[in-house]
Amino acid sequence: MNDALMTDTYSPSAQLSIRNVTKVFHGKQDLFSKLSGKSSADFVAIEDISLDIEPNTFVTIIGPSGCGKSTLLNMVAGLSDTTVGEILLNDIPITGPGPDRGMVFQNYALMPWMTVEENIRFAVETVYPKLSGKQMQRTIKEHIQLVGLAGAETKHPHELSGGMRQRVGIARALAISPQILLMDEPFGALDALTRGFLQDEVVRIWEQQRKTVIMITHSIEEALLLSDRIVMMTRGPAARVDEILEVPFPRPRHRETIDQHPAYHDLKAEMESHLFRETRAVEEAQLA
């Protein structure tokens, strides 16, 4: 499987190219840690991952807990360095975080002292400091409307429900018009109903903007509903890409009718067996 991947990798049309990336978290091995009995070994989180992402595709990364999905996304975001290998965005290596990649966080990461509008304004002002007041105001208003938050502009995050907070998170990430949207389990902290509701919103927004999206999720249905490609990762440590599934469902998609597509159940079964196998292996490793 890996060999097959290696041959079709490095596609020239790729917007984002992850090339042979390995991430090692170095343990504490200095003298002080050894003396105090707190030394720890190096931990290989991700080993030799290669992945090409074409423009305007919605890519989901799915894998067992603790497999390094977030580590991979943080490296794409530039929040964490690669140990080996490189990540290219439009053929330029990523060396740090930047506003060409918008990030949506699992726990929303909204500033509690800022209103909805101020949270979005902070992002836009940081990225486009020279924007005129009028343009700034229009950008903010557009994105508040895009995520359906009109009327909540002056509310603070603690006055909003989880679903509403994540809408702000999405609006903030989109308002800086990034080339790629990175979402780290964006609906992980939400209840099932709100989650479904927000997934539909993401489907709607994506139909409008067609940005490149990389999303991490635990949910098979979510991955099938939203993505064009699903990257399945093996368990950690030294997690790899196990398989990449193409999702052939036509767009626009609807959650009510998507399971009527002939390929739906096969894809779902394949993902389930993969996740079950990897998760069971993780649990057995913990018992051993």
Add this chain to the structure above:
Amino acid sequence: MALSKPTGTKFYGGERESLFFNENVRAFLLFVGSLIAFLLLWEMGARFGVFAKGMPPASTTLKELWWWSTHPFFDNGPNDLGIGWNLLISLRRVAIGYTLASLIAVPLGILIGISPIAQKAFNPYIQLLKPVSPLAWLPLGLYILRDSEQTGIFIILISSIWPTLINTAFGVANVNPEYLDVSKTLGASRLRTIFKVIIPAALPSIVAGLRISMGIAWLVIVAAEMLLGTGLGYFIWNEWNNLYIPNILVAIFIIGLVGLILDSIFAALEKFVAFGRNS
């Protein structure tokens, strides 16, 4: 009841307490009752000579309290000054010392909190100086400054600096890393991150520190003034020399009341900067 008044507010179940006998009313009644009992016991005890000789009864003390409160501002020389003047003198010293302490502690705390190395390097100083009694600085202050007024301010400064410094450094060091990630992914400059993210995020801790510092400043000023002349502390010391206990009790009450008011101001400020955090 609900049936007889269909347009009124609905009444659900019988668990609701009656309007005139809820928890707050009961607490208030207990407060008033215990206060009356305390004053009665005090009055009787003093009149029947249960306490030490010279202990005034409650009525005398209350009369004095009324007199001092209704004549706060008179000036017959330093040993016969209205309690309002003494209070203002104490408040002025606290205000100057405390403001200087905060102006040092908050920026320094931010610097220390931002850098883990500074945190580790300066922690020994802070931990060593923090537990020193404020009065231990008094002789040193008098020797260096040769001025009782400045020494009072110096002692307030040196004793109220630590809680603000420690809390500010703690708040800054423990800013939710996700806020910093947001700032980084947007490519915000270091300065913008500090002023727009780190300081507002640490504000609840900073204000909590300022509140503790204010409490300490108010504790220390009374003790310091006993040795310095003028102010509420000196008022107590002077009345001790006069051996007139009612006025000492009046001063204790007023010191407590002012401390309570100062603390409530900071409690309100804490609420104002919380935005749903720690609630």
